[in-house]
Amino acid sequence: MLTHNRRSFVAGALALASPRLALPQSEGGGGFILGVASYSLRKFSRTQAIAMLKEMNVDTVSIKEFHLPYKSSKAELEAGRKEFDEAGIRVASGGVIGLTKNDDADIRMYFEYAKTCRMPMIIIAPTHETMPKIESFVKEYNIKVAIHNHGPEDKHFPAPQDALRVIKGMDRRIGVCIDAGHTVRTNTDVIKSIVEAGDRLFDMHIKDLRSLSGKDSQCAVGEGAMPIAAMFKQLRKMNYRGTVNLEYEIKADAPLPGMKESFSYMRGVLAGLKA
Numbered sequence: 001m002l003t004h005n006r007r008s009f010v011a012g013a014l015a016l017a018s019p020r021l022a023l024p025q026s027e028g029g030g031g032f033i034l035g036v037a038s039y040s041l042r043k044f045s046r047t048q049a050i051a052m053l054k055e056m057n058v059d060t061v062s063i064k065e066f067h068l069p070y071k072s073s074k075a076e077l078e079a080g081r082k083e084f085d086e087a088g089i090r091v092a093s094g095g096v097i098g099l100t101k102n103d104d105a106d107i108r109m110y111f112e113y114a115k116t117c118r119m120p121m122i123i124i125a126p127t128h129e130t131m132p133k134i135e136s137f138v139k140e141y142n143i144k145v146a147i148h149n150h151g152p153e154d155k156h157f158p159a160p161q162d163a164l165r166v167i168k169g170m171d172r173r174i175g176v177c178i179d180a181g182h183t184v185r186t187n188t189d190v191i192k193s194i195v196e197a198g199d200r201l202f203d204m205h206i207k208d209l210r211s212l213s214g215k216d217s218q219c220a221v222g223e224g225a226m227p228i229a230a231m232f233k234q235l236r237k238m239n240y241r242g243t244v245n246l247e248y249e250i251k252a253d254a255p256l257p258g259m260k261e262s263f264s265y266m267r268g269v270l271a272g273l274k275a
Contacts, residue, residue: 128156
């Protein structure tokens with residue numbers, strides 16, 4: 001039976017978190033992967049970010065524009081992507097990309113960017129109006145998209161269910177990226193959201209909050225009130241095969257200690273679930 005002593009997971013996972021130990025890419029026991037949303041490392045260069053990923057023993061990333069800039073030339077983007085490849089870092093997706101301009105040329109530019117960077121999926125923050133155009137580009141480029149919800153401040157998709165209603169009946173390569181922290185701030189049950197998303201759940205952004213309604217209460221994963229163990233248990237139950245990306249938005253100038261602690265906790269939870 002899984003213990004509910006939150007910090008005990010960390011103590012039990014220190015060996016798993018050691019950068020000297022090679023962890024398998026799939027750490028969930030049910031097939032899902034722990035990664036990093038590179039927005040967490042926005043104050044650092046691509047080379048520095050890659051080094052930090054390796055120090056955390058993470059081999060999967062969702063790349064924010066800071067580390068592969070949109071305005072780079074094709075050669076620069078290809079060279080940047082090669083840096084991740086040579087470091088053994090799997091690029092699972094790119095974003096979050098807004099896609100709020102209802103203009104074919106603008107949307108195409110971002111799909112071309114993803115194609116050049118060999119991103120199999122784009123995490124997006126669109127509008128209701130841009131979704132039909134986005135669907136046509138998904139079909140043309142065969143690149144998946146996942147709508148990221150941004151909480152009460154989001155005029156379009158505050159909760160995952162808002163996105164699920166819009167994409168119902170759309171191409172199956174269109175899904176959601178549930179941001180767990182933003183979801184609970186809408187007073188929405190995050191576990192229920194995961195269940196309702198089902199096979200439309202393509203990605204997750206995970207963070208922890210001391211107050212489930214407090215945007216500014218973010219802390220290292222395991223120190224707050226988020227139901228991390230219950231989320232992972234549900235993901236394992238539904239045989240989720242996507243990525244759970246840590247999006248650590250605080251302490252931008254020195255995120256590594258908190259991110260390491262977050263991974264220690266999450267790995268401890270996963271070890272407990274497999275026990």
